[in-house]
Amino acid sequence: MSNKNGFNSKEEQLRSSRFGKTNLLSYSFIYRKCIQGFTMNAVTADIQDNRTVTFFAKLGAYFELTKPRIAFMLVLTSAAGFYVGAGNGFEIRLFANSMAAIALLAFGVATLNQYLERRIDRLMKRTETRPLPSGRLKPIEALVFGLVLCIAAEIYLFLAVNALTGFLGLIVIAGYVFVYTPLKRVTSASTAIGALPGAMPPLMGWTAAAGEISLSAWFLFATLFLWQFPHFLAIAWMYKDQYKKAGILMLPVVEANGDVTVKQILVFTVMLLPVSLAPFFFGISGLLFLIGALVLGIWFLVTGIQMARSRTDAAARKLLLVSVTYLPIYFVLMVLGR
Numbered sequence: 001m002s003n004k005n006g007f008n009s010k011e012e013q014l015r016s017s018r019f020g021k022t023n024l025l026s027y028s029f030i031y032r033k034c035i036q037g038f039t040m041n042a043v044t045a046d047i048q049d050n051r052t053v054t055f056f057a058k059l060g061a062y063f064e065l066t067k068p069r070i071a072f073m074l075v076l077t078s079a080a081g082f083y084v085g086a087g088n089g090f091e092i093r094l095f096a097n098s099m100a101a102i103a104l105l106a107f108g109v110a111t112l113n114q115y116l117e118r119r120i121d122r123l124m125k126r127t128e129t130r131p132l133p134s135g136r137l138k139p140i141e142a143l144v145f146g147l148v149l150c151i152a153a154e155i156y157l158f159l160a161v162n163a164l165t166g167f168l169g170l171i172v173i174a175g176y177v178f179v180y181t182p183l184k185r186v187t188s189a190s191t192a193i194g195a196l197p198g199a200m201p202p203l204m205g206w207t208a209a210a211g212e213i214s215l216s217a218w219f220l221f222a223t224l225f226l227w228q229f230p231h232f233l234a235i236a237w238m239y240k241d242q243y244k245k246a247g248i249l250m251l252p253v254v255e256a257n258g259d260v261t262v263k264q265i266l267v268f269t270v271m272l273l274p275v276s277l278a279p280f281f282f283g284i285s286g287l288l289f290l291i292g293a294l295v296l297g298i299w300f301l302v303t304g305i306q307m308a309r310s311r312t313d314a315a316a317r318k319l320l321l322v323s324v325t326y327l328p329i330y331f332v333l334m335v336l337g338r
Contacts, residue, residue, distance in 0.1 A: 061131040065114055065142060066107035066149075073327060074106045074201040075099055080331035081205025081220055084284045084338060090209070094161065098208035101156035102201065105169050108149030112177045115142040120185070123246040126239055165208045172197040172204075188251045191232055199225035202331070219278035223330075226275060229268035230304055231323040233261055237307075237316040262308035265319070269304040273297035279334055289337030296326050296333075 082095055114121070114132055118139060121127035131137040150173055157166035175197030183190035202220040207213060236243060236250035237258070244253045251261045276297050280290040303322045307315040 057136065061136040062145060065111045065131050065137065065145065067110040067114075068107075070110065071103055071106035073324075075103050076328055077224060077331050078102045078201040078205035078208075080335050081202035081217070082209045083205075083335050084220075084279070085206035085217065086209035094208065097156070097160040098165070098205065101153050101161060101165075101169075102204055102208075104149050104153035104156060105172060106201075108146050108151075108153055109173060109176050111142055111146030111149060112173075113181050115139060115146055116177065116181050117184075118142075120246045120248065124239070124242040126242060161208045162211050164211060164213075165204050168200055168204045168207060172200050184248050184250075186249065188249045188254050190249070191229065191236075191251065195225050195228040195232075198228050216279070216282045216284055219275060219282065223272065223276050223278075224327075226268050226272040227323065227327060230265045230272075230300070230319060233265050234307070234316045234320040234323065237261060238313050238320070258311050262311060265304045266308050269297075269301045273301060276330065280337075285334045285337040287337070289333045292333040292337070293330060296330055300326050 079095075079099055082098055083090065086095075114130060117127075118132035121130050122133040127133065132139060132142055154166055154169055154173075157169050176194060180190055180194035180197065183193060199221045202224055203213065203217055206217040206220060210217070233251060237252045240250065240252040243250050251264065252258060255261065273294075276293050277290060279285040280287075280293070300322055303319050307319045309315075
């Protein structure tokens with residue numbers, strides 16, 4: 001007979017009890033596996049997200065290493081040099097190849113400069129967050145990246161542009177990376193030495209288009225050469241304490257009262273004014289350019305005089321802002337006034 005629970009015997013009760021426990025264990029096993037599966041999927045997703053973040057962070061660090069804003073300014077001056085140097089024979093394909101190669105060169109030189117200055121950059125607040133001192137990139141990564149960019153740029157210039165422009169590119173690499181950068185901790189004259197390769201972009205743009213260097217091209221070179229002194233001296237004045245801490249011998253660091261610094265600012269802004277008007281007198285650009293360049297030059301000079309009188313960080317910052325405004329407007333006016 002059946003008992004109250006409906007089982008016919010104790011054996012049936014035992015089998016039912018074992019079956020129930022087996023099912024319970026099975027469900028528990030399946031549940032644990034599901035939880036483990038969900039957990040592993042979540043961990044895998046997190047790892048993939050972290051890898052994605054790391055990849056883009058690293059890509060951003062490489063991009064920052066190239067100093068894109070400075071490179072843009074250099075390419076802009078090169079483009080203006082190409083345009084006025086081409087005369088009536090502007091070739092769009094040659095222009096594109098030239099600007100791409102010069103951009104690669106600017107990227108590579110900036111990268112190698114930061115590689116060489118990675119230990120110095122750790123000592124200054126304005127540079128401590130750069131990719132190398134902050135540890136976002138390893139020195140070997142920056143070195144290889146910079147070398148690849150410079151080599152690619154030179155091959156590009158020699159094969160797709162012309163040998164003269166490629167040779168000027170080699171001067172830029174040698175002068176900026178191997179001469180100017182090490183001399184920053186040796187002599188304050190490094191500013192003048194660095195201004196030579198720094199003035200090459202419009203000259204390279206001209207030679208890329210014309211295949212030769214004329215007197216007009218040298219005036220473009222001279223304009224950018226003279227512009228760099230008030231620009232970089234303003235920066236050095238603002239950050240002289242940080243430069244001193246890092247052992248960089250900029251002029252405001254080596255002379256206490258700033259007399260020589262402000263004299264050089266005045267001398268070079270005064271010299272810049274007539275030199276900057278040369279494109280009009282050589283027939284490169286027209287009356288629009290002459291008026292614009294004259295206004296810009298006077299503005300730059302007046303700001304330099306204000307800096308020389310007040311000798312404050314605020315005046316130096318204003319001079320810096322005027323300098324970075326002056327340059328693109330000057331070259332745009334040259335192109336528009338042609």
